[in-house]
Amino acid sequence: MSVLRLSAALLAAVSALSATAADRVTGAGFATRSEVMAPHAMAATSHPLATQIALDVLKDGGSAVDAAIAANAALGLMEPTGNGIGGDLFAIVWDPKSKRLHGYNGSGRSPKALTLEEFERRGLSDIPAHGPLPVTVPGTVDAWFALHAKFGRRSMAQNLAPAVAYARNGHPVHEVIAYYWDRSVPTLSKWPGFREQFTMNGRAPRKGETWRNPNLARTLETIGREGRDAFYKGAIARTIDAYFRANDGFLRYEDLAAHRGEWVSPVSTNYRGYDVWELPPNGQGIAALQILNLLEPYDLKSYGFGSPEHVHLFAEAKKLAFADRAASYADPDFYRTPVERLISKEYARERGKLISMDKAMKAAEPGIIPELNEGDTIYLTVADKDGMMVSLIQSNYRGMGSGMAAPGLGFIFQDRGEQFVLKKGHPNSFAPGKRPFHTIIPAFVTKDGKPWLSYGVMGGAMQPQGHAQIVINLVDFGMNLQEAGDAPRIQHDGSTDPAGQATAMSDGGELDLETGFPYATVRALMRKGHSVRFADGPYGGYQAIMVNPQGGYIGASESRKDGQAAGY
Structure with missing residues (x-):
């Protein structure tokens, strides 16, 4: 079943009315189920078994970070269509001891042996979506250990043990995951190691079938026993080196050995009294802050959810934010993105003058011209009894990633390097040892200096759009x-793409509206010049935990995926 059909079925009851409409006995609009509430702790992930693993860790005395690592490791096994230890990881942690947020950028760099000239020699104008060329250093394992060193309570071997057990003994494949797995197999099976390790005799596992990954079990067991260097400097790293040397790749032992993620300071804007936090580039999180700044002058509440004004203003704000995203978001080691300026209220006031209430803009130029100086996903969130909250996102990019799977290791390498631009002079231009523009972003909201909401919306360019929409809702x-x-x-x-794989927007792009918006709104938007279209489920995946003002936590999970929010 497609994600579109799932969404349509779940939202059919509200397909013609507004946010106040409902047919549930509680009168709650749009809710497919009630919020989850618990007095002590909460976990929300995109897979029920991963949520249960997180709760087991919390009940055993683990911190929210321990539980998040354990759930993430399990998701790499259970939802390989979105993540795994061949990918990157970003996180925001609320620490109740320091009473502040800590950010971690766990993105890997491009191979040092690969150059822009090599792509030119091969006659490529864009980096391929799959195979060895888009592969960058996987940052997830390093991020686990960095987060654990600061906030963990249990050993890493304990945290990885549930995923090891499920990898060895098997688990049933869930519906949405089976759907995406089946779509990936025809494209990725030609790459060495994928068919042998990620198919059942050449096909994807079907819904309900038991999936085992003994290779991943051994890899995770080794990491838990020997530490992060087992992955970046040990036998695993040497296996990776040999694999890419044998298969026209450039990732080397030296790239892995040199890798380190970094702690970063989250940045924020205040939206109607709520401080919304994102990580700075090379990710796209500040686009959500720019969208919110542009929308704050408008009385969205009076317009109403699903009104032509609500949708139109959102689309126009997104166009302006994404013009800056394409021009200025890049690895801060290579280009200094003017973050403070981009997320300032003054800048939003200047840019907001470009928005017309009556007409959709066809083109959007960046507000800041760069001056150079020298991708599917999983999202999860966990909160523990002591008040620690973790907002964590992890991805291989393009679903299952590059298709490259080194023998005996049980994971697929990310293809995040596809997000580089093969054009000299661009902030996101490919260079050896550089981090690409990144789509995956965790989010957090505080109120009056206290934690209020840990949340995320996975799904490529939908993510900052989804972050802003959740806050607005x-x-x-x-x-x-x-x-x-x-x-x-x-x-x-249809906005201009940071990866340079789309021409500059000149036709206004396309507006996808999920089932549930009144047709009167669609007609009004078309009159304003928007191109409104039907689309198969590009609307992302959401998990969230909110601090309950009455005590404990409130959890919610995405109705468009297989996930679950649960607590104790």
């Missing part, structure tokens, strides 16, 4: 945590 439209995620979403597509 909660703050402007008064939805509860589950309603805010279940409400039909807006996705604008």
